Amino acid sequence: MSKLFKRYIEVLTGNLRFNNTDLDIEFDIPFDDDLEPNLSEIVIYNLSESTRNKLKRGQTLTINAGYVEDKGLILSGSIEAITTVKNGADLATTIKVLDSVPYDATKTLQKSYKKNIKSDAVIRDLAQSIGLKIAVLNLPDNKVMTDGYSIDGEVVKAINDIATDCGASAYISRGQIYVRPIKEGDNHNFILKADTGLIGSPEYFEEEKNGTTIKGYKVKSLLQYRMNTASIIKLESQFVKATVRVRKGRHYARGNDFYTEVEAVL
Missing domain, CATH: 3.55.50.10 (Baseplate protein-like domains)
Known part of the structure; x- marks a missing residue:
């Protein structure tokens, strides 16, 4: 786990760049394998008024996250809404982002x-x-x-x-x-195990969908940008060794939490 220390978060939008060295940044970024865009939420604390005024609905926003020596893209989308509220002694600016370019999903x-x-x-x-x-x-x-x-x-x-x-x-x-194809994805040749961030043991599940039995694992790890929709990963734990395809999950950072949780199918 030599690379999994010193958390890294970088938010880019317009001509603005924010990082967790200078500011407190939180996020909750869901992802899945359907055509409905997902709504992510990013909270940045204590931005100046002039900076807040530069945040615009419709702008592209991207987030790179991970660790100083191992980071990558976890979100690219369009700003849907911006609000700022008082949170104790802090000002919390919440940015909601659709993981798609603007388009009419009901057209x-x-x-x-x-x-x-x-x-x-x-x-x-x-x-x-x-x-x-x-x-x-x-x-x-x-x-x-x-x-x-x-x-x-x-x-x-x-x-x-x-x-x-x-x-x-x-x-x-x-x-x-x-x-x-549902079984195809992006193979990063990544092995998820205790040394690369796996937390606990993968939880096996089965479900019926359209007359087919879907089998897979629910997995939690330290934040891992390589795990996103259709990522192909290898699981290695004491009781599980399997190659799986991610179908949905979320990246989130809040307080001491800095995790990725996914459901992946065999």
Whole structure:
């Protein structure tokens, strides 16, 4: 655990840069594998009035966190709201951030596509229509729509339905859309064990979803930026050795807490 000391938090937005050496910073950053953007909350204490006035709704905000010798990106999104309240002797500025570029999650569309169009082409066009950038588009079964395709409803639902029909999962992470097989992800060749931050023992779970049994582990660790939606990690503990894919979780820092908690599937 030689690198897991001296916590590091850096918040960037506009021309502003904040870090936990100069200011007290807290956050709660959820993530998951669906197309609904997640709302994160960042609290920064005792900002000056002139600095607070530079924080603007719609600005991109990113957070890098971890440790001085081992840090990385945990959030990239758009500022949704800013409030400042008195908290004892301190001023607490709360910034709420959507983990996506601004887009209308309920936007509807009426449109028809030509015969024999491929599913990935429709997904690309639909994503563009609501202003979402595609980071990964990999359909296990890129079906040809022989009769064409028509949409008359919510764009996000249509993207999700087409992805599911082609054997993929669609979700938003760090401001971009990912469409790929549920078992695929970002392999950082990271082994989570006691020496790299694992806390306690992974907790096994099973659940039924759409007639399928999903198996996996609930895991808690010291804050680990490598664990995010679709991260592939190896678990190593006294009783568990497994390779898993993260499906949801949260990074949080408050007081002495500086943790990542995830649910990961086998």
